[in-house]
Amino acid sequence: xTVSTTEPAPDAPDPADAANTEDxxxxxxxxSPPDPTASALAVRSLTVSFGHGRRRRTVVHDVSLTLAPGxxxxxxxxxxxxxSVTARSLIGLAGPDAAVRAEGLWxxxxxxxxxxxxxxxxVRGRVVGLVSQDALGALDPLRRIGAEVAEPLLVHSxxxxxxxxxxxxxxxxxxxxxxxxVRARQYPHQLSGGLRQRALIASATAGGPxxxxxxxxxxALDVTVQARVLxxxxxxxxxxxxLLLISHDLAVVAQLADRIAVMTDGRVVESGPAADVLGAPxxxxxxxxxxxxxxxxxxxxxxxxxxGEGDVRPLLSGTGLVKRYASPGGGRRTAVSHVDFTVAPGExxxxxxxxxxxxSTLAALAMGLLAPDEGEVLLDGGPWSALDERRRRxxxxxxxxxxxxxxxxxxxxFTVRRILDEALSVAGPARAVRRRERAxxxxxxxxxxPELLERRPARLSGGQRQRVAIARALATGPxxxxxxxxxxALDVTVQAxxxxxxxxxxxxxxLAMLFISHDLAVVQQVSDRVLVMRDGVVVEQGPVAEVxxxxxxxxxxxxLASVPRLPDHAS
Amino acid sequence: xxRRLPPAARWLLHRAVGAVLVLWGAASLAFLVLHxxxxxxxxxxxGASATDSAALRQEILxxxxxxxxxxVQYAAFLGRLATGDLGSSYQQQQPVSLIIGxxxxxxxxxxxxxxxxxxxxxxxxxxxxxxxxxxVRGAVSGAELVAVSTPAFWLGIVxxxxxxxxxxxxPVAGAGDWRSLVLPVVTLAVxxxxxxxxxxxxxxxxxxxxxxxxxxxxxxxxxxALRLRHALRHAAVxxxxxxxxxxxGLLGGTVMVETVFARPGLxxxxxxxxxxxxxxxxxxxxxxxxxxxxVVNAFADLLCLWADPRxxxxx
Numbered sequence: 001x002t003v004s005t006t007e008p009a010p011d012a013p014d015p016a017d018a019a020n021t022e023d024x025x026x027x028x029x030x031x032s033p034p035d036p037t038a039s040a041l042a043v044r045s046l047t048v049s050f051g052h053g054r055r056r057r058t059v060v061h062d063v064s065l066t067l068a069p070g071x072x073x074x075x076x077x078x079x080x081x082x083x084s085v086t087a088r089s090l091i092g093l094a095g096p097d098a099a100v101r102a103e104g105l106w107x108x109x110x111x112x113x114x115x116x117x118x119x120x121x122x123v124r125g126r127v128v129g130l131v132s133q134d135a136l137g138a139l140d141p142l143r144r145i146g147a148e149v150a151e152p153l154l155v156h157s158x159x160x161x162x163x164x165x166x167x168x169x170x171x172x173x174x175x176x177x178x179x180x181x182v183r184a185r186q187y188p189h190q191l192s193g194g195l196r197q198r199a200l201i202a203s204a205t206a207g208g209p210x211x212x213x214x215x216x217x218x219x220a221l222d223v224t225v226q227a228r229v230l231x232x233x234x235x236x237x238x239x240x241x242x243l244l245l246i247s248h249d250l251a252v253v254a255q256l257a258d259r260i261a262v263m264t265d266g267r268v269v270e271s272g273p274a275a276d277v278l279g280a281p282x283x284x285x286x287x288x289x290x291x292x293x294x295x296x297x298x299x300x301x302x303x304x305x306x307x308g309e310g311d312v313r314p315l316l317s318g319t320g321l322v323k324r325y326a327s328p329g330g331g332r333r334t335a336v337s338h339v340d341f342t343v344a345p346g347e348x349x350x351x352x353x354x355x356x357x358x359x360s361t362l363a364a365l366a367m368g369l370l371a372p373d374e375g376e377v378l379l380d381g382g383p384w385s386a387l388d389e390r391r392r393r394x395x396x397x398x399x400x401x402x403x404x405x406x407x408x409x410x411x412x413x414f415t416v417r418r419i420l421d422e423a424l425s426v427a428g429p430a431r432a433v434r435r436r437e438r439a440x441x442x443x444x445x446x447x448x449x450p451e452l453l454e455r456r457p458a459r460l461s462g463g464q465r466q467r468v469a470i471a472r473a474l475a476t477g478p479x480x481x482x483x484x485x486x487x488x489a490l491d492v493t494v495q496a497x498x499x500x501x502x503x504x505x506x507x508x509x510x511l512a513m514l515f516i517s518h519d520l521a522v523v524q525q526v527s528d529r530v531l532v533m534r535d536g537v538v539v540e541q542g543p544v545a546e547v548x549x550x551x552x553x554x555x556x557x558x559x560l561a562s563v564p565r566l567p568d569h570a571s
Numbered sequence: 572x573x574r575r576l577p578p579a580a581r582w583l584l585h586r587a588v589g590a591v592l593v594l595w596g597a598a599s600l601a602f603l604v605l606h607x608x609x610x611x612x613x614x615x616x617x618g619a620s621a622t623d624s625a626a627l628r629q630e631i632l633x634x635x636x637x638x639x640x641x642x643v644q645y646a647a648f649l650g651r652l653a654t655g656d657l658g659s660s661y662q663q664q665q666p667v668s669l670i671i672g673x674x675x676x677x678x679x680x681x682x683x684x685x686x687x688x689x690x691x692x693x694x695x696x697x698x699x700x701x702x703x704x705x706x707v708r709g710a711v712s713g714a715e716l717v718a719v720s721t722p723a724f725w726l727g728i729v730x731x732x733x734x735x736x737x738x739x740x741x742p743v744a745g746a747g748d749w750r751s752l753v754l755p756v757v758t759l760a761v762x763x764x765x766x767x768x769x770x771x772x773x774x775x776x777x778x779x780x781x782x783x784x785x786x787x788x789x790x791x792x793x794x795x796a797l798r799l800r801h802a803l804r805h806a807a808v809x810x811x812x813x814x815x816x817x818x819x820g821l822l823g824g825t826v827m828v829e830t831v832f833a834r835p836g837l838x839x840x841x842x843x844x845x846x847x848x849x850x851x852x853x854x855x856x857x858x859x860x861x862x863x864x865x866v867v868n869a870f871a872d873l874l875c876l877w878a879d880p881r882x883x884x885x886x
Contacts, residue, residue, distance in 0.1 A: 093788055096704075121791045130789035137782035142804045142879055152790040187880040203790065213789075 036106040040211045040242035041067040041090055041128065045103035048085050048094055048266075060086050061266045065244075069210065072243040074257035074274070076250060076289070078491035079462070082266035083246050087213050090244070091128050092120035108210050125152035129204035131197075133216035138200055139188040145172070145199045146184030152207035167206070175202035176232055193355070194225035201232060205241070212236060215246045222354035222518060227562035230255050248491060250293055251521075251564040254278055262286045278566060292496035293566055294521040313381050314342040315480055315512050316366060316399070320375035323361050335361040337536040338375070341514075343480060348506065348513040350527030350544065352520055352559070358536035359516045363484045366514055367401055368392050397427040400473035404485035406465040410457040416443070416468055417453040423475035442471040447501060463494035467501065474505070480512045487522060499526060520563050524548050532556050590865045595649075597861040601854045602648055606641060608848075648854075657858070658851035662843070667855040670840060675859075678836040681828065682821045684756045689764030697771035697806065698798050702779040712772070718765035723824050727758040727831040755832045759824050763817055770813050774806025781805075807878040811871045818867035822860050 036042035048060035060082040067073045077083040088094045090105070092115060105112045108127045112119070124130075129152075132138040139148050149168045153159040159167050165184070172180035175198040188196055197217065204212055214233060218226040234256055237243050247253050253260060254274065261271035262285065270283040281287045323336040336358040343349045353359045364370040365377060368384055377385035379395060387395075403409040410419055420439040421432075429435050440450040446467040457465055466486060473481055483502070487495040503526065505511055517523050523530055524544055531541040532553065540553040551557045632638045636647065651658060657667035700711045734740045734754060742751045778784065779802050787797050829838030837856065844852035876882050 088785070091789060093785060117794075121793055123791070124788065125790035125792075128789075130786065132782055132786060134782065138786045140783040140787065140801050141881060143801070151787065151792065155791045155796070189881050200786070203786075207790070 036066065036104060037109040037111075038068075039066050039106055040069045040071070040108060041065075041213075041244060042106040043086075043090060043102050043104065045101075046086060046089060046105070047101045048082070048089050049099050050097050059266050060089070063263070063266075063268050065261060065268070065271075067211065067242050067244050069242050070237065070240045071258050072237050072245055072256050074245040074247060074253040074260045075263060076247060076253055076260055077263035078248055078289075078493060080265075081263040083263050084215055086263070087130075087215055087244060087246050091124055091130060091213065092117070093124075093130075122156075125204075125207040125209065126156045126158075127209055128211045128213060129207065129209040131201050131204045131212060131214040131217050134220045136188055136193070136196060136220075139196060139203075141188050143187070144184065145186055145188065145191065148188075149184070149199060149203040149206055152203065156207050158207060168202075171202040171206050172199065175199065175205070176228070177202065192225075193221050194229060197221060197225075197229050198232065201229075201236075205236065209241070211242045211244065213244045213246070216248065217245070218252060219247070219249070223520065223562040223564075224354065224558055226252070226564070230564070249564070250278070250289060250492070251566050254566050255564050262289065275567070288493055290566065292493040294492075294495065294499070294519065294525050312344055314378075315345045315347075316377065316379055316384070316514070317342040317381075318362075318365065318372075318375060318377045318385075321362070321365055321372045321377070322374035323358075323365060323370060324373050334536050336365065336372075339533075339536075339538050341366075341531055341538075341541075343512050343514055345479065346506070346510040346512055347529065348515055348527045350523035350530040351514065351516045351533060352518065352523045352530060353533035354518055354559075356535070357533040359518075359533050360484055361536075362533070363401075363482050363514065363516050367399060367482055368396070397476035398478055399480045399482060400476060400478040402466070402469050402473050402481055402483045402486045404488050406469035407457055409469060410465070412457055415454050415456055416460075419457075419468065419472055420453075420475055423472045427476035438475075442474055443468075445474065445505070446471045447497075461494075462490050463498060466490060466494075466498050470498075470501065470505070474509075478511070480514065482514045482516070484516045485518065486515075488517065488519065495522070502526060520548070520559060532559065586869055590869075593865055594858060594861055597857050598649070598652055598854055599645075601857040602645060602850070605848060605850045605853055606644075652858075657855045660844075660849050660852045662847050662849045662852070667851045670852060671837065671855050671859060674835060674837050674840050677834060678825055678829070678838065681752065681755055681759065681834070681836065682825050684752060685759035685763075685821060685824075688756055689760035689767060692760065692764045693767035693771055693810075694803075696768045697775055698803060701772045701775035701798060701802065701806075702794070708772075712769060715765035715769050718761050719769070721762055723758055723762060723827050724831050726761060727754070727828055730754045730758055731832070751832075751834075755828045755834060758831070759821065759828050763820055763824070767810060767813065767817065771803075771806045771810045774809045775802040778802040778805035804878055808875050811874045811878065814871050815864065815868040818864055819860070822863065 036044070042065065044064045046060055046063040046065075047058060049056050049058040051057055063082075063086055065073065065075070065086075075083045075086065085094060085098070089098070089100045089102075090107075092112075094100050102113065105115075107115075107123050110123075112123070115123075139145070146165070146168045149171055150159075150164045153164060153167055154161075168184050169180040172183055177183050177195055177198045183191065183195065183199065188199075191199065201212075201217075212233075217233065218229050221229060230252065233243060233245070237256065243256065245253060245256055257274045259272060260274050260277040261268045262277065262283065263269070264285050270277060270281065270286045277286060278290065281290060318339060318341050321336055321339040321341075322334065324332040324334050326332055339358075339362060341349060341351075341362070351359045351362060361370065365372055365385065368377065368387070372385055375385075376383070379398065384392065384395070414422070417436070417439055420442055421435055424435045424438055429438055439453060443450050443452060448464060448467050448471070452460065452464065452468075457468070460468065470481075470486075481502075486502070487498050490498060499522065502513070506513060513526070515523060515526055527544050529542060530544050530547050532539050532547065532555065534555050540547055540551065540556050547556065548560060551560055636644060639647075648658075657671075659666050660670055663670060696711060696715075700708050731754060735742065740750075741754050775798060779797070784797060784801065787801055788794075792800070825836065826838035826841055828834070829836040830842065837859075840852065841856050843849070844856065
């Protein structure tokens with residue numbers, strides 16, 4: 001049977017397809033198939049492919065899911081696992097290029113296999129609402145928040161024009177948006193990330209849907225904001241709305257899900273009650289996924305007490321650092337305010353904070369890319385921030401940077417060889433032949449096949465790119481790596497591998513690191529000491545075990561409490 | 572500029588100063604170029620008068636102060652401009668403002684009608700074809716490409732041949748009732764309209780691929796409503812930015828179309844004035860088109876601010 005998404009669907013069932021899917025190995029839910037007509041959302045043997053003929057790629061294979069009313073089912077997987085395509089197919093929005101086939105599809109108990117676009121439109125926003133990732137992109141930037149929230153009401157004629165403002169205010173207030181009248185008249189870019197996400201949830205719930213499909217609803221948010229948005233989703237669930245939660249983050253999922261389905265390569269490899277999947281995972285992939293969640297592994301036994309505290313001269317230190325930026329409305333905004341830090345040789349200093357806390361400005365100050373307005377950064381006890389660039393340049397090989405977004409930090413036209421060669425030409429061997437060998441060695445050190453030398457960044461995976469970025473940083477033989485959110489854009493299993501690589505490099509080369517992240521769990525895993533920043537101020541710093549084990553500052557405690565964790569019984 | 576002024580006033584002041592500079596530059600360039608190219612305005616001034624004596628030439632030179640040094644002439648020219656005096660035509664012995672004023676109506680009628688037709692046509696084609704199946708889109712954008720690359724005079728001649736000479740539907744030349752306007756307007760609107768349609772469609776398609784398009788669809792919005800309520804506004808900014816250039820193109824195109832269809836209007840005035848070195852008239856026309864360009868661009872900027880709230884806040 002064919003379920004077409006945007007074009008009118010041929011209704012005739014295809015007996016051959018039905019026969020095929022029946023022969024196929026049973027989906028994980030097949031053992032006890034619940035009655036789909038009593039479900040909020042159900043699909044049997046969903047297969048989605050793109051393209052035609054030889055270029056046809058099947059991205060979802062034989063997926064069966066059932067979401068009961070008022071239940072939260074989490075669909076967990078890494079990028080490219082097919083989880084978002086699955087979710088979109090369930091509301092008929094897989095796109096015009098997608099071929100969607102399913103043995104059965106039920107929306108709120110209604111058979112949707114023969115749905116035409118017109119039928120789908122009556123369902124979307126009214127029976128099923130969608131909340132996507134990154135509300136900045138998911139809300140029309142040219143329309144007021146109020147107009148976006150009101151759209152489902154007007155599309156489904158659920159309110160008259162006169163009733164709309166009142167309904168919008170109530171919806172925004174219900175989603176926890178303060179001053180709804182003011183916010184309704186603003187545009188998405190004028191709201192913070194958390195408020196935008198709430199507004200998006202308000203618009204998804206405006207039509208009073210029975211089901212909410214939430215695709216990575218908290219991924220772009222700070223942890224404290226994430227905790228509050230998850231709370232809002234929980235309230236929705238408790239009020240009887242069924243929730244299909246799609247996420248790459250097992251820890252987030254563990255907060256909400258009643259049942260979990262794990263997807264990889266377009267297939268559901270394991271599904272069941274949340275406690276079972278997290279506590280006694282059967283499939284090896286689920287186990288890898290759980291093991292990769294940062295902060296799960298026990299902290300290194302003894303803190304790698306770097307060669308002597310105190311008496312050893314720090315490799316890099318900053319005192320009384322202040323950096324102000326001109327703010328758009330006139331006046332100046334203090335991004336970094338009276339910050340002191342030291343990094344001893346071989347030590348890793350973690351800097352943790354939410355967006356706008358000044359951590360990236362601190363990285364730029366440490367790199368000598370920004371000049372502090374007050375205070376000074378010293379390298380080996382000698383001047384660093386006070387040097388003029390001509391004198392600083394020969395020393396730059398000692399401090400190298402690893403970005404969050406390696407793709408953006410590479411010239412897309414360069415091959416990996418040229419990317420590394422450029423870095424080597426600064427401080428590597430003089431002869432080109434030797435540099436070629438060295439480039440291959442560097443790739444080997446970061447665990448990549450030297451065959452990748454001729455590739456361009458666009459043809460590398462996210463993890464491979466970050467490894468190349470690390471190799472480039474290593475090319476000059478640095479003593480300190482400044483890592484600014486180095487694993488934030490990576491899938492959790494890849495993240496675990498890259499963190500492992502960084503740990504290994506640190507051991508092997510005695511590298512010191514200034515490790516900046518919004519993710520407490522990641523910082524906890526890699527750092528010797530940690531520095532907690534908020535609004536440009538260091539609120540707390542000290543050894544990791546001390547700061548995160550017994551936080552003294554209320555903000556650190558809030559931050560820690562907001563981090564979603566896997567339940568203790570998780571394997 | 573003064574930071575204490577409110578933003579709107581500062582914007583206006585900025586604009587006004589810029590406008591004066593542009594007009595001054597345009598006038599000066601026109602003045603200089605016309606003095607540098609070979610030719611003799613005295614011959615123009617003599618016109619068809621039977622007597623062409625050295626004495627008469629001297630008199631004309633003195634009367635129009637054409638024997639003054641260039642710098643002095645330039646200063647006097649700017650002085651007159653500053654008081655709003657465009658001078659008199661060498662050829663027609665009439666004030667330039669009068670000559671331009673007489674013909675402005677015809678040209679404005681032609682170019683504004685063309686503008687309405689091309690904007691409407693572009694909006695409809697773009698909205699109807701954006702995000703449609705590849706074949707539909709390919710055919711339409713192919714047709715547009717042909718239309719964009721068609722020279723206006725050639726299209727005019729083809730239209731004349733078919734609709735006036737063969738089918739006798741529209742008059743061949745001149746200005747009269749609405750029927751005389753149809754072919755020139757179409758000739759002018761087709762190439763510019765096709766270009767605008769392409770820009771609009773590209774903008775709409777970019778918008779349709781944004782995540783918010785998925786959100787809007789997920790609320791139950793139909794494809795057509797998505798195009799009209801969301802995507803069109805996103806396409807407006809690049810399209811409006813193009814309109815400054817479009818204004819210039821339309822003015823230039825009008826000259827061509829007026830010649831092909833033998834219509835009265837500024838196009839013919841310009842052609843005559845340039846070929847006869849009638850400096851005051853040419854300068855007047857240059858100033859007029861610069862002014863049109865300035866007004867259109869200011870209007871376009873305001874339109875962009877209306878369309879995209881993100882451009883309003885300084886952040």
